[in-house]
Amino acid sequence: xxxxxxxxxxxxxxxxxxxxxxxxxxxxxxxxxxxxxxxxxxxxxxxxxxxxxxxxxxxxxxxxxxxxxxxxxxxxxxxxxxxxxxxxxxxxxxxxxxxxxxxxxxxxxxxxxxxxxxxxxxxxxxxxxxxxxxxxxx
Ligand code: HEC
Numbered sequence: 488x489x490x491x492x493x494x495x496x497x498x499x500x501x502x503x504x505x506x507x508x509x510x511x512x513x514x515x516x517x518x519x520x521x522x523x524x525x526x527x528x529x530x531x532x533x534x535x536x537x538x539x540x541x542x543x544x545x546x547x548x549x550x551x552x553x554x555x556x557x558x559x560x561x562x563x564x565x566x567x568x569x570x571x572x573x574x575x576x577x578x579x580x581x582x583x584x585x586x587x588x589x590x591x592x593x594x595x596x597x598x599x600x601x602x603x604x605x606x607x608x609x610x611x612x613x614x615x616x617x618x619x620x621x622x623x624x625x
Contacts, residue, residue, distance in 0.1 A: 529616040
């Protein structure tokens with residue numbers, strides 16, 4: 488009987504541990520960052536719709552940045568426009584994404600930690616905008 492109680496007590500702890508990302512936990516570009524950028528940013532920042540001159544399809548283009556210059560400063564999220572625009576309030580025209588739904592707090596943290604950890608982007612990894620998901624992945 489005791490064991491049952493112990494299990495009951497541990498279960499919520501496990502659930503919390505699973506869902507709460509630890510701060511600055513190692514980030515993997517392909518499994519953590521790519522899906523966020525593809526689903527929330529690529530529709531407006533890829534070769535057919537390059538808003539503000541910013542194309543996030545390839546590492547080379549993303550690192551080149553937009554009309555304001557580089558938007559990713561590896562190791563320095565606070566100097567990276569790609570991260571800073573996520574924190575802006577909606578009264579600001581450059582708040583990203585410009586839709587009413589901001590990124591989830593956890594996703595902002597992932598972008599932050601990715602840049603902080605050096606903004607790794609494996610060579611050859613290409614991001615795909617949502618409307619091309621089926622075409623390119625089936
Ligand atoms: C619905 C279209 C749309 C989506 C989705 C979108 N953007 Fe933008 N983005 C824009 C437009 C339009 C601008 C120019 C805004 C302005 O200056 O008024 C812009 C500008 C930017 C800039 C400034 C570039 C520069 O050099 O000045 C950054 C950085 C940026 N977006 C990052 C992002 C990120 C990161 C996401 C996803 C979280 C995202 N955007 C999602 C349309 C979009």
